[in-house]
Amino acid sequence: RKEVEQDPGPFNVPEGATVAFNCTYSNSASQSFFWYRQDCRKEPKLLMSVYSSGNEDGRFTAQLNRASQYISLLIRDSKLSDSATYLCVVIPNTGNQFYFGTGTSLTVIP
Amino acid sequence: GAGVSQTPSNKVTEKGKYVELRCDPISGHTALYWYRQSLGQGPEFLIYFQGTGAADDSGLPNDRFFAVRPEGSVSTLKIQRTERGDSAVYLCASSLVGSSTDTQYFGPGTRLTVL
Numbered sequence: 557r558k559e560v561e562q563d564p565g566p567f568n569v570p571e572g573a574t575v576a577f578n579c580t581y582s583n584s585a586s587q588s589f590f591w592y593r594q595d596c597r598k599e600p601k602l603l604m605s606v607y608s609s610g611n612e613d614g615r616f617t618a619q620l621n622r623a624s625q626y627i628s629l630l631i632r633d634s635k636l637s638d639s640a641t642y643l644c645v646v647i648p649n650t651g652n653q654f655y656f657g658t659g660t661s662l663t664v665i666p
Numbered sequence: 667g668a669g670v671s672q673t674p675s676n677k678v679t680e681k682g683k684y685v686e687l688r689c690d691p692i693s694g695h696t697a698l699y700w701y702r703q704s705l706g707q708g709p710e711f712l713i714y715f716q717g718t719g720a721a722d723d724s725g726l727p728n729d730r731f732f733a734v735r736p737e738g739s740v741s742t743l744k745i746q747r748t749e750r751g752d753s754a755v756y757l758c759a760s761s762l763v764g765s766s767t768d769t770q771y772f773g774p775g776t777r778l779t780v781l
Contacts, residue, residue: 653714
């Protein structure tokens, strides 16, 4: 079983739409969680950390559900510039290596 | 300030050849990571350095892969007897101290193509 499972999409949404991505993880003792954004042929860049209490940064909201072992990312009022691949990242309690999901592709359509 | 840099940006080699990929982390970052990303996949962990030592090399796929970081800064990933299946983008990342909550900053990657 993979450490991190993520729906690859693609998600094609109109501008202004709200879209949500989920990501499940297998290690219940995982300790840290992130969402990274990756543009085509570019390196991943940190979008936001995911905290147990949930956190919001502008149009982006990240949540963690430890009981069900998933993290989510909600994007409100989608912009064309949000088009990218969104990677969820889980760090186990046994080390510092990042486990990445396969990424979810989002295209925002005018 | 300068981010993580990687050279070369592209490398084309023939099956069986030896290649070296270089990573220059952000100055002052003690932790350095190597990942491999194939098309349509997320980055896959290869090895993690804390200072000069490899703290976790469990992701290296086999003994053809080796990495060093002799002075605790620049790192080189070495691949012997390359195979077509080694073709991927090799990403390097660094973080300040290597804790689980540290942000990892990625370099632009080296795109390796084995013919």
